[in-house]
Amino acid sequence: RVVSLNELKDKLEAMEGVQFKQFNSITEYHSLMFDLGVVARRLRSASDRSKYYRLIEASLYGGISSTITRSLRDYLLPENSGVRKAFQDMEAALRENRMTLEAIRVTQSDRDLFKHLISEATNYVAADYMRHANERRIHLDKALEYRRDLFTSRSQLAAEQYKHVEMARELQEHNGAEGDLEADYQAASDHLNLVQTALRQQEKIERYEADLDELQ
Numbered sequence: 001r002v003v004s005l006n007e008l009k010d011k012l013e014a015m016e017g018v019q020f021k022q023f024n025s026i027t028e029y030h031s032l033m034f035d036l037g038v039v040a041r042r043l044r045s046a047s048d049r050s051k052y053y054r055l056i057e058a059s060l061y062g063g064i065s066s067t068i069t070r071s072l073r074d075y076l077l078p079e080n081s082g083v084r085k086a087f088q089d090m091e092a093a094l095r096e097n098r099m100t101l102e103a104i105r106v107t108q109s110d111r112d113l114f115k116h117l118i119s120e121a122t123n124y125v126a127a128d129y130m131r132h133a134n135e136r137r138i139h140l141d142k143a144l145e146y147r148r149d150l151f152t153s154r155s156q157l158a159a160e161q162y163k164h165v166e167m168a169r170e171l172q173e174h175n176g177a178e179g180d181l182e183a184d185y186q187a188a189s190d191h192l193n194l195v196q197t198a199l200r201q202q203e204k205i206e207r208y209e210a211d212l213d214e215l216q
Contacts, residue, residue, distance in 0.1 A: 003011070005022075012020040023029040030043035043049045 009020045009022075012018050023032070026049070027042075027044055030039060030049070033039045034042045039052065041048055041052070043052055
């Protein structure tokens with residue numbers, strides 16, 4: 001059953017993403033189809049539409065007369081200088097495009113080479129930097145080790161100097177004590193001599209007294 005136009009419009013508007021549009025003429029419809037790229041020509045005249053319909057009929061049933069073939073060829077590919085020039089321009093554009101692609105390939109090759117050189121140079125600089133950094137770290141470690149040894153030597157020297165001062169002080173104290181002992185010894189010796197002298201004198205006195213007693 002062929003539905004009415006209003007019924008068709010209602011059904012189409014009920015579909016999501018579907019827009020109903022009514023054309024005032026078949027020419028307007030074919031013009032939109034041409035703008036959308038559906039047909040090859042605008043089909044403004046009845047003759048153009050007839051040829052287009054015959055083309056569709058020939059594609060459906062197969063087989064087409066030579067007369068229709070020439071007519072369709074003239075219809076679809078008219079022989080004019082504009083078409084020939086367009087093909088020539090297309091060929092020139094293709095040649096230029098091939099030359100451009102070749103230049104792009106050469107440029108890409110040069111770019112890859114330059115990129116490789118940059119990458120190698122970057123790797124060399126990075127390796128050289130790491131080598132210098134490692135050498136600097138080794139030198140710093142050695143300098144720190146020498147510094148620790150220097151501080152240790154200084155600490156030992158200070159300790160030895162302190163010991164030397166203490167020993168000198170103790171020696172001085174010993175020397176002072178020795179002097180005091182010598183003085184005490186000398187005083188004791190002098191006192192002993194006095195005592196011995198006194199004892200001898202006492203003995204002499206006692207002998208003298210004994211001699212006097214005998215004489216009496």
